[in-house]
Amino acid sequence: MVSEKDNGYRKNFSLILTFIVLISVIFILSLFLAFNFTKKKIESDFVSAKANVLEESIRPYNDFFLNKLPEISYYNGFLDSAAATKLVDTILLKYPFVKRVVFYDTEVRNFRFEDNGLNVGDFSVGMKNAYLFNPKPAKHAIRLFGKNALTNTGVLENFNELALKLYTFIQKLDTTKIPTQEQLFANFTNIKPNRIDYLNIPAFEDLKVYKKMVRQKLESEPIYQQDMFSFELDPLKIAIKNNRNNLYQSVKIVPVTYDPLDADSEYVTGEINLGGPFSDYKLFFMSSKAFIKKEIFSYFLPIALIIILFYGVLMLVAFLIFRNLNINRKMYKLQYDFLTNLTHEFKTPVSVIKIAGNNIKSAAFISEKDQKLYGKILDDEAEKLNGLMNKLLAFTQIENKVIKLKEEEIHIVDFIESTIDVHTLKNPDFELTYSVNGLKTFISDPVLLASLFDNLIENAYKYSPVNRKKLHITASLVKEHVVLRFKDQGIGIPAAEIKNIFKKFYRLQNQYNQNGSVGLGLAFCKELVNFMEGEIFVKSELDKGTEFKIVLPYKA
Known part of the structure; x- marks a missing residue:
C-alpha cells in the first residue's frame, strides 16, 4: 500500500515534470516567435531604410538647392563675368554632381530687344552676355552670347523658358500682397530633368515696377539688372552614402527603366526614385539572401541568448526543486528505515529481557544453572542496548565535535x-x-x-x-x-x-x-x-x- 507521503512525492514529481514540459514548449515557441519577429523587422528595415540612404545621399543636393541657389539673389543682378566665375568655381568644387553652369548677364527693361530675349508689348527680358563654365579653372569660361560669342541655340531656349515664366508671374502678380518666399522661389526657378535654371529674385518694389512695365510704357524707360544661371546636373556623380551597409550590399544610381536580369531568386532588391531634376533616375538596392540572413541572425542571437538564459534559470529552479524533493524523499526513506531498524534493534533485546524477567518472576524455584543462564541473557541483552546507545551518542558527539x-x-x-x-x-x-x-x-x-x-x-x-x-x-x-x-x-x-x-x-x-x-x-x-x-x-x-x-x- 502506498503511503500518503509517497503519494505526495509522486504528485510533486508529476508537477515538476509538467512544469518542465510547459517551460520547454514556451521556450521553443519563444525562439520561434523571436526569430519570426526579427525576420519581419529586418525585411521591414530593408524597405524603410531606403529613404534614409536616399536622404543622406542627396543631402549635398538639398544644400545646393535650398541654400546655395538663394545666395545668387544677394547680388541683386549685378554679377559680372569675373564675380560669376568665382561663384561658379565654388559651386563646381563643392558639388561634384553639377556638370556645368551657364551664366546669363540679363536685363529687364521697358523697350524691346531686337535680336534676343522675350518681348511682350513694352516689357522685355534679354541677354547682354552668356558664359559657359565647366569643372575647370575660370580661364576656361566660354562666351556663348555677346561679342565674339559661339552660336548656341540651346542657350536661348533655356533663357526663353525662364523669361516666359517670369513674365507669367509678373502678369498674375497682386501688388497689394507681398508674395511668400516659396512662391517667389518656385516662379524664379525652372526645374527640368538633369537641369535647374535660376533667376535672382528682385525686391518687391522692383516687381511692382515690372508689373507697370507689362501694362504700359514708362516715361523713364527703366532698366533692371538680373542674373540667371542654368545648372546642368549629372546624377551619376552623386556620392552614395550607404549608412545601412548591414542591410544593403550594393547601392547604385540607375535610370528608372533599369531592370537587372541577374537579380534572380538568390537576391533581394529594392528601389526608390531620386525625384526633382533627377526624376529619371533611382537608387537601386540589392543584397543576397545569405547576407540578409546573416543580419537576421545578428539581431536574433542576442534575443535568443536572453531567452536561453531565462530558460536556463527556470530549468535550474526546476532542478533544484526536483533535487530537494528527491533528497527529502530519500531522507524520509532513510529516517523511516532508521526508525524501523532502530526499533527492531531495541525491540529484540527488550523482548528477550522481558521474557527472561517474566520467567524469573513466575518461576517458583530457580536453580543455580538457570540463574546463571538468565543472568547471562540479561547481561548480554543489556550490553547490546548499551552498545547501541553508546554508538548513537558517540556518533553525535564526534559529528558535532563536542569531545x-x-x-x-x-x-x-x-x-x-x-x-x-x-x-x-x-x-x-x-x-x-x-x-x-x-x-x-x-x-x-x-x-x-x-x-x-x-x-x-x-x-x-x-x-x-x-x-x-x-x-x-x-x-x-x-x-x-x-x-x-x-x-x-x-x-x-x-x-x-x-x-x-x-x-x-x-x-x-x-x-x-x-x-x-x-x-x-x-x-x-x-x-x-x-x-x-x-x-x-x-x-x-x-x-x-x-x-x-x-x-x-x-x-x-
Missing part, C-alpha cells in the same frame, strides 16, 4: 591481539589474522581506535558467508603515516554502491540486511577517521571480498 581527541601511546601488536581475542571469543567461527610491518607504537586515541576496529571487524563478520568468515588485519608505517588494512572474503560491494556506503542510515539491499541494520556502522567509521585527521578508502569485488584502508597521521 576531544585523547593522545596515548598504543602498542599496536598488543592492541590488535586483544581486539582479536575479544571478537574470537564472541564469534568462535570467525578466523582473524594479522601482520605488522615497521610499526611498534604510535600516539592515538585508544577508545576511538578500538571503536574503529570493532565496527570494521563486526561489519566483516556480518557480511561474509558462513564458509568464508575470514579477516586479515595489516598495520604498517608508510611515509610517516599509519596504514591499517582490513581485508575480508565477504560478499563484496557493488561498484555503484561504494559511493553511498559511508552515508548515514544507508543500508545495502541484500539478504544480510533483512534482519535489521541501523546503517550507522560505516558512517560512524568515516566520522571517526575524519575526527582523527585521517582518511578511509575502500575497494571491493563482488563475491570475493572487500578491503578497507585507513591512513592516520603517525605520531611517535
